[in-house]
Amino acid sequence: MSWLADLLNKIEGRKTTDWTFIEKLPDPGLDIAEHAIEPDECYIEIFVESLRLKQARRLATAFHGVVYSFARLSQEAAEDAEMAAVSKPARLAELDSGNLNRVITVSSQLMGAVPWRGGKLGLELGLFSVKKGNLLSPLIDYVTRVSAQGGISFIGQVKPFLPLITEGMDLIAGQTADTIIEVAIDTDMSLSESCLCAIVAVPKGGVDASKLTLDPHDRKLLLDGKPLEEGYCVFSIRRSDKKADYGAIPEIKASFAVLRSAIASNDSAQTENALAAFRRTVVISSDLITADKNRLITKAIAMREAALGSGPMAVGRDAGANIGIIPGELTELDLYDEAGGRTINGESRGPW
Structure with a gap:
């Protein structure tokens, strides 16, 4: 019954x-x-x-x-x-x-x-x-x-x-x-x-x-x-087609906070470990469809590359400045921004 x-x-x-x-x-x-x-x-x-x-x-x-x-x-x-x-x-x-x-x-x-x-x-x-x-x-x-x-x-x-x-x-x-x-x-x-x-x-x-x-x-x-x-x-x-509250998925939100902290520390090994953990957390999540999992992982990788200098940087900014503009919250990755960019106060700030 x-x-x-x-x-x-x-x-x-x-x-x-x-x-x-x-x-x-x-x-x-x-x-x-x-x-x-x-x-x-x-x-x-x-x-x-x-x-x-x-x-x-x-x-x-x-x-x-x-x-x-x-x-x-x-x-x-x-x-x-x-x-x-x-x-x-x-x-x-x-x-x-x-x-x-x-x-x-x-x-x-x-x-x-x-x-x-x-x-x-x-x-x-x-x-x-x-x-x-x-x-x-x-x-x-x-x-x-x-x-x-x-x-x-x-x-x-x-x-x-x-x-x-x-x-x-x-x-x-x-x-x-x-x-x-x-x-x-x-x-x-x-x-x-x-x-x-x-x-x-x-x-x-x-x-x-x-x-x-x-x-x-x-x-x-x-x-x-x-x-x-x-x-x-x-x-x-x-x-x-979208999960508007993806930024509040508890385990992914927590893993993203660890990744952000690792990037801010400017420690490559720590960042790679945190990124791998973030990827695993996203992949096994029950709350996202496959396309959104792939999109979220891609944006996290782009964030890492831009912040640590192994990817494209905004003109006139050094690595320290890039670290300062990484998203503070998971939702700021703009999962559904198909152009792949983000804007703060009208200024382009990187590929996520």
């Missing part, structure tokens, strides 16, 4: 509802869907786009909207990567019954850019309404903080936090009188392209999926062109 199925049974006290899952909604001009997803050629991200709450009226009080997600992805020569997150978007905080008839557009990121290695995406996603109160509100805040600390994009960093996230959700789900599941999905998906999906709070077959579309302005779900009067959650699985 999956984590989410177990949680649903605790909340509902009966067999899990088989809600309607639409795996591919037509893209109404958002340029999200139908971008090819190819193994080791891109990253994937998961966003909640919009949702409508309905069951929360049973709480008859103020409540929180909570989104839980768990994704399992294949990895090269390693066990599957697991990414979990609990989110309480600002627009889902401390709602009341007056909000139940309106669609909430959140476009909240549940999983950051993670390399796609092929195979299947195991996905659990659930939308919960949780009664506001002295016990549950602080618990929700705690679980969302743990989730944020674990990160939604770094495979190695989130792993130690997975038990805390699931245990927190177990505690929330255990309050069966104060927690309601709105919609949920537990499925394996074969990805060939980015897509817009929806979970609708009606039993499978209870709605004609071919008549469902998205409003291009607020991403609400429409049935025959009119707002759907059921609870639902619209989410997207997106292709990304």
Whole structure:
């Protein structure tokens, strides 16, 4: 049994509802869907786009909207990567019954850019309404903080936090009188392209999926062109060609700091050892696709050569000056600067 199925049974006290899952909604001009997803050629991200709450009226009080997600992805020569997150978007905080008839557009990121290695995406996603109160509100805040600390994009960093996230959700789900599941999905998906999906709070077959579309302005779900009067959650699985937060990958960031310190010491042997260690760290990283690994290593080598004088130098600068302009942080390597150069205050500063 999956984590989410177990949680649903605790909340509902009966067999899990088989809600309607639409795996591919037509893209109404958002340029999200139908971008090819190819193994080791891109990253994937998961966003909640919009949702409508309905069951929360049973709480008859103020409540929180909570989104839980768990994704399992294949990895090269390693066990599957697991990414979990609990989110309480600002627009889902401390709602009341007056909000139940309106669609909430959140476009909240549940999983950051993670390399796609092929195979299947195991996905659990659930939308919960949780009664506001002295016990549950602080618990929700705690679980969302743990989730944020674990990160939604770094495979190695989130792993130690997975038990805390699931245990927190177990505690929330255990309050069966104060927690309601709105919609949920537990499925394996074969990805060939980015897509817009929806979970609708009606039993499978209870709605004609071919008549469902998205409003291009607020991403609400429409049935025959009119707002759907059921609870639902619209989410997207997106292709990304870049990992914008590459500079924060913990082990690579730490290795880069050692390399920078070695270059600054002007010790060739120490620098070569640090560069070799940096290369190994990048090569074995689970958080980057191969093309980005190669690009990052190339830029690190260029930085070493420029700073220590074995590569091109800016005119009029000595080796000491070049050492002074090496990037202070990994992100300053400008991984996605295809021209290979960097600029400080409008002045060209070397090949990285």
